[in-house]
Amino acid sequence: MQTYLVGGAVRDQLLQLPVHERDWVVVGATAQQLLDQGYQGVGKDFPVFLHPRTKEEYALARTERKNGKGYTGFDCYASPDVTLEQDLMRRDLTINAIAQDAQGHLIDPYHGQDDLQKKILRHVSPAFTEDPLRVLRLARFLARFANLGFSICDETISLATDISQSGELETIAAERIWRELEKTLHTQTPSAFFLALDQVKASDCLIPELKNLDKETLSKLDSACSTKCPPAICFAVLFANKDKQQTQNLCDRLKTPKEFTQLASLVSQWSNGSPDNLTSDDALNLLENTDAFRRPDRFDHFLQCCEIIDGDAIKRKKLQQALDACNAVDIKAIAAQGFKGKAIANKVREQRLENINNI
Numbered sequence: 001m002q003t004y005l006v007g008g009a010v011r012d013q014l015l016q017l018p019v020h021e022r023d024w025v026v027v028g029a030t031a032q033q034l035l036d037q038g039y040q041g042v043g044k045d046f047p048v049f050l051h052p053r054t055k056e057e058y059a060l061a062r063t064e065r066k067n068g069k070g071y072t073g074f075d076c077y078a079s080p081d082v083t084l085e086q087d088l089m090r091r092d093l094t095i096n097a098i099a100q101d102a103q104g105h106l107i108d109p110y111h112g113q114d115d116l117q118k119k120i121l122r123h124v125s126p127a128f129t130e131d132p133l134r135v136l137r138l139a140r141f142l143a144r145f146a147n148l149g150f151s152i153c154d155e156t157i158s159l160a161t162d163i164s165q166s167g168e169l170e171t172i173a174a175e176r177i178w179r180e181l182e183k184t185l186h187t188q189t190p191s192a193f194f195l196a197l198d199q200v201k202a203s204d205c206l207i208p209e210l211k212n213l214d215k216e217t218l219s220k221l222d223s224a225c226s227t228k229c230p231p232a233i234c235f236a237v238l239f240a241n242k243d244k245q246q247t248q249n250l251c252d253r254l255k256t257p258k259e260f261t262q263l264a265s266l267v268s269q270w271s272n273g274s275p276d277n278l279t280s281d282d283a284l285n286l287l288e289n290t291d292a293f294r295r296p297d298r299f300d301h302f303l304q305c306c307e308i309i310d311g312d313a314i315k316r317k318k319l320q321q322a323l324d325a326c327n328a329v330d331i332k333a334i335a336a337q338g339f340k341g342k343a344i345a346n347k348v349r350e351q352r353l354e355n356i357n358n359i
Contacts, residue, residue: 001029003058004084004099004107011095014116015148024051024058025087025099028080031060047078061087066130069171085109092134093141093156094122119150128159132168135160136180136206139196143184146192147226160200169205177206178254185231191218209250210238217241224308232260233304239268240309266290266302271309278315280356283322284349292323299323325355 009022026034031047038052047060062078063086084099084107091097094112101107110124121141128134138160142152152160163169184193194213197203203211213221217238224234235256239247247268251261270286278286286292292299303316329351331344339347 001033002027002084002101004101006088006099007091007096010098010100010106011112011116013100014098014113022056024056025061025084026058027061027082027084027087029060030080031078034058034060046076062090063087064090064130066127069168089125090127091124092128092131092137094124097124119145119148120153121145121150121156122153123156123159126159128156129163129166132163132166132172133176133180135163135169135197135200135202136172136177138200139193139202140180140184140187142196143187143190143193146189152196157200160202164200164202164205169202172206174254178256181207181254182231182235185225185234188226189222190225190234191222194218207250207254209242209246213238214241220308220311229304229308230301232257232263233301233308235260236263236267236301236305237308239264240271240305242268244268263298263301263305266298267305267309270302271306278318280322280353283319283356284326284352286319287323287326293326296323321359322356325359326352328355 003024003026005022006025007023009019012019031041031049034049035041039049039058040052041047041049042057043049043059046062049058049060050056051058060078061082061084062076063082065075065077067075088097088099088107088109094110094115096112097108097110098112099107106113115122121138123134138152138156142150181193184190187193191213194203194207194210195218197206198211217240220240221234221237224237244265247264248261250256251264256264270290287299290299290302303319306319307313307316329348331348334347334351335344337347
């Protein structure tokens with residue numbers, strides 16, 4: 001029984017990047033042997049186990065054979081006779097198919113180190129086309145490493161295009177699409193993700209509402225992500241020029257978290273318009289319709305989106321001043337004057353408008 005560090009941990013070490021998690025492959029062992037040593041089985045489809053002390057993932061070396069459509073259509077074979085090289089061959093990209101033994105020696109049968117030096121994303125084997133999820137992963141890896149100068153080799157672009165035209169992208173669950181997109185929002189150049197999907201003709205199937213994004217939107221997205229804006233803000237920036245229905249369609253289909261859906265919806269409805277033409281009535285209507293009085297944190301995120309989209313802080317400043325002016329209205333004092341029911345709301349609105357006019 002031998003264990004090897006594999007995948008992203010080895011790749012990131014070689015790129016001198018921080019390693020956040022470590023995955024291991026076990027050669028020459030059975031599932032029962034790992035269970036007997038205290039490992040906890042967690043894999044439903046694959047023989048994956050958690051180390052009893054570190055809780056890191058250890059997977060038995062395995063091979064796969066395509067037996068149906070989609071990213072789940074595989075037969076998995078895990079046995080002590082599966083070699084490390086066979087296990088590495090089933091991986092997606094050469095830079096992810098490097099292993100390291102206990103002594104620190106690298107095992108690199110598919111020349112991943114060469115591709116790291118050349119800054120190339122390249123498939124390990126033609127079996128790349130058997131898993132449609134690899135189109136999304138390829139685009140995400142490009143988004144992660146584009147700032148380092150990485151690009152996708154022509155042969156891999158061709159294989160990814162073949163996947164897109166095969167109809168297998170339709171088998172990818174919405175949750176998996178969202179997972180890759182959400183991870184992309186943590187990279188410095190997420191624009192590369194969308195451009196790659198366009199290039200391999202995958203956008204029409206996976207995210208039609210976000211295909212062929214204009215350069216200005218992509219630039220603003222990269223700016224937001226590179227400055228570590230919260231992912232929900234980065235996501236919402238994509239919808240500055242989208243209508244409400246397009247935004248809702250995408251969020252419903254991908255089952256995006258509520259925080260992302262609500263902010264994207266606000267941006268698609270209310271981010272447009274010059275601050276120079278913003279009347280007091282316009283400002284108050286916007287505050288009311290965005291629920292700024294009850295959801296000030298979300299409204300602040302909306303204002304951050306406006307600043308990114310507009311390229312300056314003028315609208316953000318004006319709307320924040322309007323909100324502060326409205327919050328200065330003493331609702332209890334108005335009620336104490338004898339106003340009741342709808343009359344209180346009318347008086348509050350009247351006072352808020354007056355305060356905005358006095359800014």
